[in-house]
Amino acid sequence: MSRFVEELGDALPPGAVVTDPDVLETYRYDRTEWVTPGTPVAAAFPTTTEQVATAVRIAAAHRVPIVPRGAGSSLCGGSSAIDGCLVLCLERMDRVLEVDAVDQQAVLEPGVLNADVSVATADVGLWYPPDPASKTYCSIGGNVATNAGGLCCVKYGVTRDHVLGLQVVMADGTVIETGRRTIKGVAGLDLTQLLIGSEGTLGIVTKVRVRLTPLPDGASTMVAVFPTLGAAGVAVADLVASGLQLSLLELVDRTTTVAVDDWRNMGLDRDAAAMLLAQSDSPEPLRATEVARAAEICEKAGATYAAATDDPIESEMLLEARRLAIPALERLGDTLLDDVAVPRSRIPHLVARTEQIAAHRDVTIGTFGHAGDGNMHPTIVLPRGDEDAAVRGRAAFDDILVAALDLGGTITGEHGIGVVKQPFLEREVGSGNLAVQRSIKRALDPHDLLNPGKWL
Structure with missing residues (x-):
């Protein structure tokens, strides 16, 4: 290992390779509280694709595993270190390289924060729609690695719907380009789509070409509160069936609402069992009609209010309450954040099953998420240091995965498999499917050096 570190340090610029244990301690972890990471031998901080390729080639020659990471915001252990690895941190590759207002595209380095893309493109009337609640601190490279979604995905889709091409360093240090500048194109296999969502196990993304969208000229927001989670679930199913072109449809339960209000004193309804937020960014007068119709549907489903x-300040306050869900719950104790998706018609069933699981396992679960596309984030909150509660919480986490599969859903909508959901992957995709995926991994990374132990 000392020879590896010495060779790496000689090949990269001064300060790009770190072995200080105090610094490495910071880069061992991602945001997954209940994963115990390994200890890396070093961390590298490249600033160019060539430096990434050099680091990968040297690691490959010494058979040193590589854990790529961006902002470290993974919630499934996807960027947690393993023993003896090189942490390849791309946070210094944070430039917006190109904004093309005519073709409505941008080229980004992987360390660019999600929210900064739309800031960089606003002057030309464009934005980047995928907007995770963590958009102010999650990076584009990580978004690509997990195929991240966000609050607006009900209308605009997820990361893979907005990526036109990638630059990728493969496991042997080879640099390839995937995709194209054109909107259409079917020359060869679609490696871009293969790499999106692969969690850094097939290649390391060093540039991303994204599709941009014209900025809406405004938005109207609806809030509805319900006496039961079940009634809110029924409202979600009815809104989906209505055909309204909502740009956002989010659900927040009482546990989460109270946690946010305790923290930020936002004047939220603390007595309601659930809150639904809906938004329309259609041109006027259609958007006013859509949110008014959404309110009617919610009232019919049992909303008490x-x-x-169309006030932008009020709308942003409501959306901020939703974005604060995870950090607000994290203030209450240790958290196990689930990420499951079901067909939208089965949201009421998932909500009911989650309530039953909380009662059966005697744990607190805060439920919130992207109700408009069926992707929910039941979050188990545990007293810190209580091992008995931790055992019950992990059992509840698994119960929620089983419930999602029973309802025809998936064990992950946007956070990935990482290390926490591997036991359930074969159950979802089947043994034959999983064997094909593993053969692809072996073909592209025969020595299993790229993020080993994650996903497969």
Whole structure:
């Protein structure tokens, strides 16, 4: 290992390779609280694709595993270190390289934060729609690695719907380009789509070409509160069936609402069992009609209050309450954050099953998520240091995965498999499918050096 570190340090610029244990301690972890990471031998901080390729080639020659990471915001252990690895951190590759207003595209380095893309493109009237609640601190490279979604995905889709091409360093240090500048194109296999969502196990993304979208000219927001989670679930199913072109449809339960309000004192309804947020960014007068219709549907489903606003400050406050869900719950104790998706018609069933699981396992679960596309984030909150509660919490986490599969859903909508959901992958995709995936991994990374132990 000392020879490896010495060779790496000689090949990369001064300060690009770190072995200080105090610094490495920071880069061992991602945001997954209940994963114990390994200890890396070094961390490298490249600033160019060539430096990434050099680091990969040297690691491959010494058979040193590589754990790539960006902002470290993974919630499934996807960027947690393993013993003896090189942490390849791309946070210094944070430039917006190109904004093309005519073709409505941008080229980004992987360390660019999600929210900064739309800031960089706003002057030309464009934005990048995938907007995770963590958009102010998650990076584009990580978004590509997990095929991240966000609050607006009900209308605009997820990361893979907005990526036109990638630059990727493969396991042997070879640099390839995938995709194209054109909107259409079917020359060869679609390696771009293969790499999106592969969690850094097939290649390391060093540039991303994204599709941009014209900025909406405004938005109207509806909030509705419900006496039961079940009634909110029924409203979600009815809204989906209505055909309204909502740009956002989010659900937040009482546990989460109270946690946010305790933290930020936002004047939220602390007595309601659930809150639904819906938004339309259609041109006027259609958007006013859509949110008014959404309010009617919620009232019919049992909402005790439903109202709409086109005031941007009020709308942003409501959306901020949703974005604060995870950090607000994290303040209450240790958290196990699930990420499951079901057909939208089965949201009421998933919500009911989650309540039953919380009662059966005697744990607190805060439920929130992207109700508009069936992707929910039941979050188990545990007293810190209580091992008995931790055992019950992990059992509840697994119960939620089983419930999602029973309802025809998936064990992960946007956070990935990482290390926490591997036991359930074969159950979802089947042994034959999993064998094909493993053969692809072996073909592209025969020595299993790229993020080993994650996904497969």
